[in-house]
Amino acid sequence: MQTNFFRQIAKLNLTGDLQITLRPTTESNFVLSVLLNNEQCGDEARKTIPPLNLRGTAEELDNGFFESISMPLQTASALMVDMESFMKQLEETKRKSAMEKEKTDKEKKEKATKDKKYNEALQKAEELEKEGKYKDAWSALPKGSDFPEYADIIRKKQDEYERHFAPSLFTETTNENFTENQAIS
Known part of the structure; x- marks a missing residue:
């Protein structure tokens, strides 16, 4: 069998x-x-x-x-x-979790470093503004392309500094001065 x-x-x-x-x-x-x-x-x-x-x-x-x-x-x-x-x-979940934590920590560190650079540049520009050095202050401002999250603030500061060293021909005060100068001539 x-x-x-x-x-x-x-x-x-x-x-x-x-x-x-x-x-x-x-x-x-x-x-x-x-x-x-x-x-x-x-x-x-x-x-x-x-x-x-x-x-x-x-x-x-x-x-x-x-x-x-x-x-x-x-x-x-x-x-x-x-x-x-x-x-x-x-x-695998533990490993990924550790990777995510590491990634998050790295992103936080990078953001902190980037924010520090932004704040230092802004502070330098404001110091130059207090000294009346508007062109230097404008140049010291961080680039909006490097800090897109602060682009509006940077643009407003640039406009503010430009008014002091490169007045527009189209502002009211300039037009009034122009009219007064024409009247004197």
């Missing part, structure tokens, strides 16, 4: 090592212990999965072995594969 025991085990498509222990209890009865162990699973909880114990005569074990072990072992196998997948995803 040819048996297909190993082919049936292969059909179960289990992931891990299958350990089978047969212990006689009496002359005709046995306890069969079946344990699936997946060392690839990094979750230590896998060790809490108990072995499947079957009791019966040799004939009972022959007749009901695969029907009794198929579902529980496939469930245990899938559970350990899922646990390992979960552990890998958890590690």
Whole structure:
């Protein structure tokens, strides 16, 4: 009689090592212990999965072995594969979280450095303004293209400084002066 025991085990498509222990209890009865162990699973909880114990005569074990072990072992196998997948995803999440924190920290540091440069340039321009050096103050202002979030403030300061060193021909005070000068001539 040819048996297909190993082919049936292969059909179960289990992931891990299958350990089978047969212990006689009496002359005709046995306890069969079946344990699936997946060392690839990094979750230590896998060790809490108990072995499947079957009791019966040799004939009972022959007749009901695969029907009794198929579902529980496939469930245990899938559970350990899922646990390992979960552990890998958890590690990936931790790694990404660390990367995101590092990225956020780097962005904060870059923003702080950029803001410091902006504030230093603005302060220098305001000092020059107090000294009446409007052209120098205008030149000391940070570039709007380098600090787009402050572009409106920079543009207003530039306009304010320009009024002192390059008055417009079209402002009211200039037109009044022009009219007064024409009247004097």
